[in-house]
Amino acid sequence: MAMSGGNAIRGTRVGAGPMGESERGETAPRERIPYFCANGHETRPSFAAEAEIPEFWDCPRCGLPAGREQAAPPAAPRNEPYKTHLAYVKERRSDEDGAAILDEALARLRANREL
CATH class of the missing domain: 1.20.5 (Single alpha-helices involved in coiled-coils or other helix-helix interfaces)
Structure with a gap:
């Protein structure tokens, strides 16, 4: 028996149909806020417009704390040596x-x- 070249459901999962706002509801208005770390990385997480914007955000590239001011990013935290x-x-x-x-x-x- 010959198999056809394509399969209509290949690469999909249950419930992975086309989803639109009709299925999920309206999306809240969002805004992207820039954060800058001491290594010069910039990240722009998205927040709901009415959400409280945090002062600091962890840089997803290096893990250092990132702040809102590019000219004065927060300093890297000082790691205390392990004490017995x-x-x-x-x-x-x-x-x-x-x-x-x-x-x-x-x-x-x-x-x-x-x-």
């Missing part, structure tokens, strides 16, 4: 505090062992 739990503890307690706490804990353990 011990580093945070050392910020809160001095070595003397740590030694005192250790001595207290050891004294409690020794007292419990004698019981």
